[in-house]
Amino acid sequence: MGIKSFLASRKNQNKITNDVPLRVSDYMTTKLITFKADERIDKVIDALIKYKISGGPVVNDKHELIGIISEGDCIKQISESRYYNMPMNDHTVESCMVKNVETIDGNMNIFDAANKFLESKHRRFPIVENGKLVGQISQKDVLKAAMGMKGNNWK
Known part of the structure; x- marks a missing residue:
């Protein structure tokens, strides 16, 4: 006795796939929210609190892009200011920011970007095109992308 299949021919079925990789862009x-090198640190701290962000690019x-300023950079300035009993008014973004900034390509796959976050321990990466800052990807953006793909095949 042979096996009978009651399903239609599978040759012509349209296969739904998600072959388009999810890009950082x-x-x-x-x-x-960007900052300028000559801004005072207290103004940066106000902006970080007001906009509920943990840092931002300096342009x-x-x-x-010429640097990145973060909450940690600001906290370091507060600590040093208190230690030396000096006011923070003299401190500018340029004296506190990280100048050697690692960027990523906007065409990078979002899951490759997730690995880059794990390897580097950064909380954000700026995206630069033709020398200009065009955007920023954060760890939270990667989480949103992953949750949007919930139940699909990740490529």
């Missing part, structure tokens, strides 16, 4: 933030007048 699909999930990056483009409306950024010049041509919107080129």
Whole structure:
């Protein structure tokens, strides 16, 4: 006795797949809070609190990325200011920011970006195109992308 299949022929079925990789540029933030090198640290701290962010890119007048300033950088300034009993008014972003900034490509797969976060321990990566800051991807953006793919095949 042979086995009978009651299913239709499978040759012509349309297979639904998600072959398009999820790119960083699909999930990056483009409306950024940015800072200038000559801004005072207390103004940066006010902005971090007001906008509930943990840091942001530092750009010049041509919107080129020149550094990153974070909560940790600001806390370090507060600590040193208190230790030396000096006011923070003299401190600018330029004296506190990280100048050697690691960026990633907007065309990178979102899951490759997740691995980059794990390897580097950074909380955010700026995306630069043609020398200009175009966006930023954060760990939270990667989480949102992953939750949006819940139940699908990740590629």
